[in-house]
Amino acid sequence: MKVPGPEVRNLTIPAVRRGTRVTVISPASYPQPEKLARGVEALGHLGFLPFVGRQALSKAHHYFAGTARARLEDLHAAFLDPATAAVFCTRGGYGSNYLLGSLDLGLVREHPKPLIAYSDMTCMQTWLLDRLGLISFHGPMIAADFSAPDGVDEASLLAALGGERWVVGADSGLRTLQPGRASGIFYGGCLTMLVASLGTPYAPRTEGKLLFLEDRDVKPYQLDRLLRQMILAGKFEGVTGVVFGEMLDCVAPGQKPDLLDEVILRVLDWFEGPIAIGLRSGHVSRRNVTLAFGIEAELHLGRIPVLSFLERATEK
DSSP states (O other): OOOOOOOOOOOOOBOOOTTSEEEEEOSSBOOOHHHHHHHHHHHHHTTOEEEEOTTTTOOBTTTBSSOHHHHHHHHHHHHHOTTEEEEEESOOSSOGGGGGGGOOHHHHHHSOOOEEEOGGGHHHHHHHHHHHOOOEEEOOOIIIIITSTTOBOHHHHHHHHHTOOOEEEGGGTOEEEEOEEEEEEEEEEEHHHHHHTTTSTTOOOOTTSEEEEEOBSOOHHHHHHHHHHHHHTTTTTTOOEEEEEOOBTOSOTTSOTTHHHHHHHHHTTTOOSOEEEEEOOSSOSSSBOOEEETSEEEEEESSSEEEEEOSOSSBO
16 A cells, blocks of 8 residues: 655644635636626625726636736635635636646735635645645635525534534445444545546645535546546555535436436445545535645444534634
8 A cells, every 4th residue: 555645744824714804716617697696795794895896897818807917816715815814616617737837826825815616726724725835715606606596505514613523424425335333534626626636746645535526417437437547546555434515407307317326336345444436515405515635534424324524623
């Protein structure tokens, strides 16, 4: 078994309390204006003071929220702003990989704060975690989740940002595929994006972790291929346990509903640790749960499935 290299020490991130300013940016694709407006309003109702970045509604080159340079400037400005306590993304889509090569790691290191996102931002978040120790907040985005009725699991978001430990379980969709108990540094994101980064300097360091993988609109055979690519790349070496997301729309109409479960258990038939599925974080149908990558967690899959975060993601 390959032994993972030494971990980067996590940056200390101050807790984010209600009544503080948060900045909303679009590092990838542009959002629909009406969805952004509804999401910003909902974020305000939750008790935060939203500030929308200059480029959040810009458009460039077919599907980007402005040029790569403009989007990067918005990202840097949000981290540099002393009044901003956290950075929320409007949506995913595509385009954050254009920012990776020019991302000012020194600026982020000197001004650490939560970056709440998922989907296309997965590689940016894992890169910042792997290089700097910036804990990754896999949680609701403004135009994608805050704009929808019941789109946000407020309890997990407020716990993660507020410096509390939190637990997720069956009420968050978690169910057991393979029982067992495991602990480790929680890590992961959107599976398609993790696989897309393999073979690049921004490839994820999943080895030895308690792994979370989620996606949407991926057919069972495509999920098989994605998992096999991760396995062949050595990204399951030393992994202690695996949690899959809700996997929204990953079984086509007419297919047996448990086909995805069967495919996962067949592809991972050699894996001895616990395996869960259904956790609503990322691409979900409702109540997007906030997770934190880069901190210690424990997965206990017995009669009652539980994922416990053993550390605080922010410091009070």
